[in-house]
Amino acid sequence: MQIQDIALSPDQILDGWRNLVRTHDHLHLPQIALHLGVPEAALVAARIGTGAVRLVPDLVRVLEPITEWHRVLVVSSTGLGVLMPMDFVKETRVTGGELTLEGDALHARINLGSVAEVYLFEDRETGPGHSKTIQAFNGAGLPVLKISLFHKPSFRAAKEWTAALAHESQSRMWKPAARLPKRPDRADIDAKREQEHFVLRLRESVAARQEFWMEGYSPGAHVRWRGRLDGLRQDGPMVHLHQHSLRAHLNSARIVSAQNSPTRADTTIYSGADGPAVAIGGIETEGDGGAV
Numbered sequence: 001m002q003i004q005d006i007a008l009s010p011d012q013i014l015d016g017w018r019n020l021v022r023t024h025d026h027l028h029l030p031q032i033a034l035h036l037g038v039p040e041a042a043l044v045a046a047r048i049g050t051g052a053v054r055l056v057p058d059l060v061r062v063l064e065p066i067t068e069w070h071r072v073l074v075v076s077s078t079g080l081g082v083l084m085p086m087d088f089v090k091e092t093r094v095t096g097g098e099l100t101l102e103g104d105a106l107h108a109r110i111n112l113g114s115v116a117e118v119y120l121f122e123d124r125e126t127g128p129g130h131s132k133t134i135q136a137f138n139g140a141g142l143p144v145l146k147i148s149l150f151h152k153p154s155f156r157a158a159k160e161w162t163a164a165l166a167h168e169s170q171s172r173m174w175k176p177a178a179r180l181p182k183r184p185d186r187a188d189i190d191a192k193r194e195q196e197h198f199v200l201r202l203r204e205s206v207a208a209r210q211e212f213w214m215e216g217y218s219p220g221a222h223v224r225w226r227g228r229l230d231g232l233r234q235d236g237p238m239v240h241l242h243q244h245s246l247r248a249h250l251n252s253a254r255i256v257s258a259q260n261s262p263t264r265a266d267t268t269i270y271s272g273a274d275g276p277a278v279a280i281g282g283i284e285t286e287g288d289g290g291a292v
Contacts, residue, residue: 006038010046010172013038017046021126028127030077030143039141044119045174051125054167055118059110059136060099062118063147065161066092070151073247074101074108076216076223077143079272080254081238083216084247085225105245107224110145114138114220116177120162134158139178144220194258198250198270199239201280205229214248215279250278 008016016036020027033040044052055062066072066089076083087103094100094112101108116139123131132155136144149155205212206229215224225246233240237253254272261267266282 006042006174006176008036008038008042010174013042013046014050017043018125026127030082032126039137039174039176040135040143041117041119041137041141042174044121044135044137045117046172047121047123048170048172051123052119052121053162054170055120055134055162055165056167057115057118057136058165059112059115059118059145060092060094062134062162062165063092063099063101065157066101066147069149069154069158072154073148073150074106074223075143075146075148076108076221077146077218078216078250079274079277080252080270081250082248083214083223083225083250083278085223086245086247105225105227107226108145109222110136111220114144117141120159132158134162138219140176140219141174142219144218145223191256191258194270195237195252195255197258197268198252198255198278198280199234201268202229202232202239202241205280206231210282213281215281217276217278 013036017032020032020035029040029043033043036043045054048054069089071086071088073084073086085103085106085108087106089101089103089106091102092100093102097112099110099112101110115136117137119135121131121133121135123133132149134147134149136146138144149158209228211226211228213224213226215222227245229241230243233242237251239248239250239252241248241250254277255270256273257271259269259271261269261279261281264281267279268281269276269279271277
């Protein structure tokens with residue numbers, strides 16, 4: 001089964017990226033990748049030499065000192081948008097081919113077999129400020145997990161740590177290690193009730209001031225936030241959550257279906273066009289950190 005490479009060269013990707021940044025405000029990597037018709041991994045690979053370093057695809061080794069890196073933002077790219085818990089990682093463990101990152105508000109599980117590429121990426125060109133991230137992608141170039149480091153001494157430590165973990169290939173030409181996914185064809189689905197339920201569920205959580213959790217599904221990773229919502233901002237179908245331990249930008253219009261979890265009470269799983277995207281559940285019992 002032949003795997004098709006992408007059509008654009010690294011220079012074409014970089015030129016297209018910079019043109020988009022010049023002509024559009026507040027673009028992020030997923031939007032740039034969509035504009036250019038390439039996977040996100042191809043974007044980052046094109047920046048090798050101008051901010052990106054390809055690391056060995058051993059995420060356990062790369063993140064070994066993460067408990068010393070102050071508070072980090074863990075990004076889950078879901079079918080509805082991004083869910084981003086922000087927390088101190090207090091514990092890491094590897095069990096049955098999964099890496100777990102644990103904090104007070106954070107619980108992330110990464111399928112290590114899904115990680116094909118890892119990059120250290122400093123970006124001064126896209127959006128305001130200077131982003132400093134470690135990014136893991138699957139074989140199709142889709143993001144498994146991104147970790148943003150805000151604390152300058154922590155990023156210096158991460159950069160020093162990963163210097164010995166640079167991959168022997170620093171080619172800017174990205175090649176897929178798995179078949180590039182084709183978005184499934186589907187008729188328009190009237191999922192207005194599920195979309196309204198999603199927003200209502202969040203608003204009820206804000207009003208009740210009760211602890212609950214949200215879990216985002218990206219290819220190869222589940223990232224969960226636990227806490228109490230102080231509020232939300234809605235801009236049409238977009239729901240924005242912004243507080244001490246959480247950032248999220250979720251598009252309720254992308255919801256095509258919702259169902260109750262077969263294994264957890266008071267848990268609803270919302271799916272986008274490509275499958276389960278975000279789950280919302282009630283207060284967990286002690287040690288209740290498994291999959292939905």
